[in-house]
Amino acid sequence: MSEIYRASTTAPVNIAVIKYWGKRDPKLNLPTNSSLSVTLSQNDLRTHTTASCSPSYPSEDTLLLNGSPQDVSGARTQACFRELRALRKELEDKDGSLPKLSSYPLKIVSENNFPTAAGLASSAAGFAALVRAIANLYELPASPTDLSRIARQGSGSACRSLFGGYVGWEQGTAQDGSDSVAFQVAPASHWPNMRAIILVVSAAKKGVSSTTGMQTTVATSSLFSARANETVPRRMKEMQEAVQNKDFESFAKTTMVDSNSFHATCLDTYPPIFYLNDVSRAAIKVVEAINAAAGKIIAAYTFDAGPNAVIYYLEENEKDVAGLFKVALGEKEGWAVQRGEAVQANSAALDKV
Ligand code: DP6
Numbered sequence: 001m002s003e004i005y006r007a008s009t010t011a012p013v014n015i016a017v018i019k020y021w022g023k024r025d026p027k028l029n030l031p032t033n034s035s036l037s038v039t040l041s042q043n044d045l046r047t048h049t050t051a052s053c054s055p056s057y058p059s060e061d062t063l064l065l066n067g068s069p070q071d072v073s074g075a076r077t078q079a080c081f082r083e084l085r086a087l088r089k090e091l092e093d094k095d096g097s098l099p100k101l102s103s104y105p106l107k108i109v110s111e112n113n114f115p116t117a118a119g120l121a122s123s124a125a126g127f128a129a130l131v132r133a134i135a136n137l138y139e140l141p142a143s144p145t146d147l148s149r150i151a152r153q154g155s156g157s158a159c160r161s162l163f164g165g166y167v168g169w170e171q172g173t174a175q176d177g178s179d180s181v182a183f184q185v186a187p188a189s190h191w192p193n194m195r196a197i198i199l200v201v202s203a204a205k206k207g208v209s210s211t212t213g214m215q216t217t218v219a220t221s222s223l224f225s226a227r228a229n230e231t232v233p234r235r236m237k238e239m240q241e242a243v244q245n246k247d248f249e250s251f252a253k254t255t256m257v258d259s260n261s262f263h264a265t266c267l268d269t270y271p272p273i274f275y276l277n278d279v280s281r282a283a284i285k286v287v288e289a290i291n292a293a294a295g296k297i298i299a300a301y302t303f304d305a306g307p308n309a310v311i312y313y314l315e316e317n318e319k320d321v322a323g324l325f326k327v328a329l330g331e332k333e334g335w336a337v338q339r340g341e342a343v344q345a346n347s348a349a350l351d352k353v
Pocket of ligand 1: 015016018019020021029035123124154155157158210211303305306335
């Protein structure tokens with residue numbers, strides 16, 4: 001019996017507050033603007049991945065996601081496998097006594113504890129976990145920055161899930177993508193009372209994939225260029241300052257206007273892309289009502305490429321924000337509330353609004 005080598009890891013979902021939308025190089029997943037996100041706690045929405053390899057495995061690499069075999073022949077997965085194998089090969093060439101793992105077929109087994117491809121950033125957690133699990137298996141001395149450069153090629157937003165807390169993704173200028181990497185703006189402990197409630201409007205797979213949607217936006221939207229070249233660079237600065245200063249009102253305002261701007265460019269795409277639905281818009285109204293009642297901004301909504309809302313708020317306003325959503329929606333519809341040590345996510349279903 002030949003030996004089986006194995007390593008496991010988990011990677012959490014991240015939810016952008018300044019959105020990535022547009023590629024300047026679709027092959028390398030190089031974005032047209034920088035972005036910024038909050039990584040949710042490991043105990044909440046996450047992908048668990050085990051990577052193994054063995055000379056005894058059948059010759060093809062395989063990937064099982066939530067029990068179903070996935071196609072690994074796509075350019076993105078192949079890019080991740082290729083880069084990680086090349087780094088392992090360098091180690092093996094330097095130290096002849098190392099087992100030749102880079103030449104063995106890989107078997108990847110991943111489980112998401114949330115709906116896949118429903119606009120809940122599943123590809124972000126998925127590729128981050130895949131890349132880190134293989135890096136662990138190969139015992140690579142790679143930093144989170146190095147891994148973010150590889151994970152980006154799997155799915156752009158995945159590069160941000162390699163770091164915890166408040167995370168930026170620098171768009172970079174190099175043609176080979178070497179400087180298009182994630183960086184930590186601040187650890188979760190810097191602003192530990194940040195909370196996110198996830199309102200699952202629909203767990204169905206999204207209609208237009210991010211990849212297709214953003215390419216069509218870049219090609220057809222007349223709003224897009226102002227967003228990528230003027231609006232987002234300004235907001236990146238504002239958002240980093242808001243995080244540094246723990247200024248929730250500024251963080252929240254910028255989060256909401258950036259979500260609105262992203263969805264406006266989607267609507268301005270031809271043919272138009274509609275990610276928000278009536279329930280999403282109802283969630284926006286509830287946030288507006290919460291803020292009006294408080295007399296200041298205590299809650300912020302944001303939406304990715306789907307109708308599900310993520311609401312950011314501070315722990316001290318739990319009752320006025322998460323509590324109100326729960327009352328509005330009915331406790332029985334709520335998912336179990338999970339608790340993590342840092343940034344925490346709650347989830348509730350919004351179907352009944
Ligand atoms: C709206 O990272 O899924 O969630 O690079 O094509 O895989 P690909 O796209 P993906 O796009 C995420 C878009 C977004 C905004 C964000 O997370 O920044």
